Amino acid sequence: RYLLSRGGPLQGRKVVVTAGGTREPLDPVRYLTNRSSGKQGYAVAQAALDRGADVVLITTVDGLPWPSGARRVAVATAQEMLEAVLAECQNADVLIMAAAVADFRPATAAGQKIKKEGGAPTLTLAANPDILLEVARQRQRLGHPQVVVGFAAETENLLQNAQAKLARKSLTLMVANDVSATDAGFAVDTNRVTLISAGGAFETLPLMSKVEVAEKIVDRIVEILAGTEE
Ligand code: CTP
Numbered sequence: 001r002y003l004l005s006r007g008g009p010l011q012g013r014k015v016v017v018t019a020g021g022t023r024e025p026l027d028p029v030r031y032l033t034n035r036s037s038g039k040q041g042y043a044v045a046q047a048a049l050d051r052g053a054d055v056v057l058i059t060t061v062d063g064l065p066w067p068s069g070a071r072r073v074a075v076a077t078a079q080e081m082l083e084a085v086l087a088e089c090q091n092a093d094v095l096i097m098a099a100a101v102a103d104f105r106p107a108t109a110a111g112q113k114i115k116k117e118g119g120a121p122t123l124t125l126a127a128n129p130d131i132l133l134e135v136a137r138q139r140q141r142l143g144h145p146q147v148v149v150g151f152a153a154e155t156e157n158l159l160q161n162a163q164a165k166l167a168r169k170s171l172t173l174m175v176a177n178d179v180s181a182t183d184a185g186f187a188v189d190t191n192r193v194t195l196i197s198a199g200g201a202f203e204t205l206p207l208m209s210k211v212e213v214a215e216k217i218v219d220r221i222v223e224i225l226a227g228t229e230e
């Protein structure tokens with residue numbers, strides 16, 4: 001069999017990326033979600049493809065240009081995303097959790113459309129699983145993935161909050177994202193991030209396109225895998 005090698009520093013590496021906000025059903029026609037567009041996750045998937053990785057993109061989003069060559073796993077809820085992530089991570093080298101996972105879901109989803117005659121319902125929420133915490137548990141057993149990257153979108157105390165999350169979730173790298181300004185974060189094409197590594201080193205990047213941020217993140221992962229991170 002003739003295989004045309006794509007080459008690149010991530011050749012032979014399996015990279016799992018999640019993107020988009022999860023959708024938590026209230027009834028058959030309604031759901032709770034958040035403002036994540038999925039753009040940063042799609043850009044990360046593309047940057048990993050460009051460096052030769054085998055990429056699995058676990059996504060809640062339709063309608064963004066598909067990173068050509070990535071394998072698509074479509075999910076809606078946090079629970080579905082958890083199952084897909086744990087399955088794909090069994091033989092993955094890298095997980096990048098760019099998805100905005102809903103922390104809470106409606107405790108019950110009505111089987112039929114909720115009718116307005118009954119008056120405004122009171123929503124009872126239940127906590128969703130923390131996917132990165134479950135990955136940390138599986139990773140202790142399996143040793144995979146070697147590199148786990150999280151994102152922290154914060155409106156205040158960016159670095160303290162992000163560093164605490166990095167530690168709690170046993171991450172290799174945290175991408176701390178300041179979403180207090182309107183030129184960065186949700187639904188725009190630019191992001192303002194600080195990369196925090198497990199060793200505690202900080203690198204604050206200027207306002208950049210999400211494509212450029214993705215390239216910085218993936219290049220840092222390449223360094224970590226090669227053992228040449230500064
Ligand atoms: N995350 C996850 N599972 C969840 C919630 C979040 O895996 N149920 C991941 C996100 O994909 C992200 C990282 O955890 O990579 C940080 O998400 P964030 O919402 O900032 O942190 P939380 O731990 O949910 O804390 P809080 O929302 O209370 O700030």
Ligand code: CA
Binds near residue numbers: 101102103
């Ligand atoms: Ca959260």
